[in-house]
Amino acid sequence: MPPRRQPRQLLWSCISSASEMVIAQTLSCSDPLQEVSTRKLLHKYVPPLLLQDVLNCVLRQLSVHHSTHASPAVVSCLLRILLHPRVTDLKLSDLSYVGTVELETLDKVESTLMQLLPSMTQLTQLDLSTHRNKITLPSCSTGILQILGRSCPNLKLLNLNNNNRVTGEGLLHLYPADHQPGCIKLEMLFIQDCSVEPEDVAMLIHFFPNLQLVGYKELGTSLQMLQSQPKKFGRKRRRCQYNLKLTHVDNTMSRVQRCDGDIVDFVCDACPDIENLKIRVCDEDVGELGKLHNLKHLELRFYTGVHHPISSSTVNYLTSHGSQLSSLTIFCNRLYSHHVKIIAENCRNLSKLFLFANVAVVDSPLKSSCNKLNKLEILIADAPRRTLAAPMLELTIETAFFLINTCPHLQLLGNLISWNVTPGEVAQLQAVARMCNYNMTVIYTQANKLKDKLTD
Structure with a gap:
């Protein structure tokens, strides 16, 4: 007797079949009566929660397999069929895979969306992001933002990334007002x-x-404005206390490479719930982070136009508060093994550790008795300007075996191309991993590019 399908597999099979049926009917016949009939049938027998999955599947299939037929009329028809007033999560970002379109297409699809959004009062998540292409679906003009402000009071997540039609003036329509x-x-x-x-x-x-x-590149600049220009935001004095609920702050992508000491002070005073912080610092700024008791994911870049050394404030913070961190990323010019030892002794709850340095200095030996990183799963030690011919980090194959032997949950180790190891030593390490059946990947060649998502 053949094995029976699991309920989840059967569910997705049904979603896929319904999606294929909707696309086939839409592409074969653009009759308005057929559109209404299909819409009524789906809305009668398919719950709104599943309609969300059907819509996502339809858009994915349309973009991948039928992109040449993804005219504004077809896309608009599919939206009219599948958008139920009780849908809570609307994701249209897959439409960007259709490719570059005419401005007229953006306008026509936007017009359809503007007709449908007013009835979607239960919407909590909306994704209109694109993928860095200049003119692609979906798009979001001021008209869309106006309707969101009027009709979607329950919206909690709004993703407009890479949508150049979105302006500061348009975002004003998200604010509450009399009307x-x-x-x-x-x-x-x-x-x-x-x-x-x-x-x-x-x-x-x-x-x-x-x-x-x-999610904004110049978020640190915006926070600095809140601190330095209180009158612009209706506050009488500069030190007037904020109590923001921000849990994530990332100012590492800012175009202005400056010391973020003021931003660190503001975040520590006004954002007590911060869990994930990525920021450029001098050593003396790091000590203030001890005020953030919920901080679990920390990225420190010791570069603000010039390189800054890691010194006593960072060491003191890691010693006293390192145990609360789940992931730690450090970008610096010169990394000493003394600093690595401090991390190994005090950051015992780390599951991810990323160390990016131009030069590694071995000033003290690493001993197994010092390593408390029993939860570590990912460890990357890399040089930003690494080359195969000139490794920059004075880390050896002994360092790699030391890490394997003292970190029982290690799954990813690299990038050995910037270490002082030979290809033969790497082959030996990989052979040992296979022989011991370790569930571990060793990154060595330049083809294994480190992805940003590893450090998230």
């Missing part, structure tokens, strides 16, 4: 590479008290 409830429940907002200025984002952070995550 609209606004999106006051907004918790996550992604506006990377939009036509938005730091001042616009500062206003959003000030007036949206539930914001936890703002």
Whole structure:
């Protein structure tokens, strides 16, 4: 007797079959009566929660297998069929894989979306992001933002990344006003590479008290504005206390490479719930981070236009607060084994450790008795300007075996191309891993590019 399908497999099989049926009917017949009939059939027998999955599957299949037929009329028809008023999670970002389109296509699909959004009052998540292409679906103009502010008061997540039609003026329509409830429940907002200025984002952070995550390159600049320009935001004095709910702050992508000491002070005073912090610092700034009791993921870049050394403030912070960290990333010019020893002794709850340095200095031996990293799963020690001919980190094959023998959960180790090891030694390490049946990957060649998602 053949094995029976598991319920989850059967569910996705049904979703896939329904998606293929909708696409086939839409591409074969553009009759409005057929569109209404298909819509009524689906809305009668398919719950709104499953319609979300069907829509996601349809858009993916359309983009991958039928992109040449993805005209504005077809896309609009599919949206009218599948968008139920009770849908809570709407993701249209897969439409970007259709490729470059005409501006007229953007306008027509936007017009359809603007007709449907007013009835979607239960919407909590909306993804209109693209993939860095200049003119692709989906798009978000001021008209879309106006309707969101009027009709979607429950919206908690809004992703508009790489959507150059989004402006600071358009985002004003998300604010509550006499004629609209606004999106006051907004918790996550992604506006990377939009036509938005730091001042616009500062206003959003000030007036949206539930914001936890703002994806924006110049977020640190916006926070600095909140601190340095209180009158602009209706505050009488500079030291007037904020109590923001931000849990993620990333200012490492800012165009201005400067010391972020003021930003560190502001974050520590105004954002007590910070869990994930990525920031450029001098050593003396790091000590302030001890105020952040919920901090679990930390990335420190000791570069603000010039290189800064790791010194006593960083050592003291890692010694006293390192045990609360789950992941730690350090970018610096010169890394001493003394600093690695401090991490190994005190950051015992780390599962991910990333060390990026131009030069590694072995000033003290690493002993197994010092290593408390029993939970470590990923360890990357890399040089930003590494080359196969000139390794920059004075880490040896003995270092690699030391890590394997003292970190029982290690799954990823690298990037050995920047270590002082030979290809033969790497082959030996990989042979030992196979012989012992270790579930571990060793990164060595330049083809194994380190992905940003590893450090998230």
